[in-house]
Amino acid sequence: MSVQQKKKILTPIFNKYIRLRECLETTGSTLQGVCCTCGEVKPLEGLDAGHFISTRFNVFKYDEKNVHIQCRKCNGVLKGNMKKYNNFMRVRYGNKIVDYMQATKYNYNKFTEGGLDGMIKDYRGKLKEIEGEQ
DSSP, X not given: OOHHHXXXXXXXXXXXXXXXXXXXXXXXXXXXXXXXTTOOEEEGGGEEEEESSOTTSGGGTTOGGGEXXXXXXXXXXXTTOHHHHHHHHHHHHOHHHHHHHHHHTTSOOOOOHHHHHHHHHHHHHHHHHHHHHO
């Protein structure tokens, strides 16, 4: 299986994990969560795994610090609602981390088949753990 095919397997698993993790953190339930940018409570089905640093910059595509729940309006219509996302990130992680992420987003990250296999296994396990708590 190619790297691209493995990414297609990993991405929905990773995104679902982020959505469930963030719902649990923000509401204590996997049924709803709080959008990190507008603060509205939305049902799980209305939430995306929104990336602070765009996925076109490969280096942070699967970095848990880079991905949080956003409502569809903020993530889609408002294209990430980036001013508010930036504020959220600075409060949550601090200026040093956010500045580092922004400065290094152009770094190249070559995913390998083995590395992606490990991530698929890890995130399937994390997802299973969260889903077992429901």
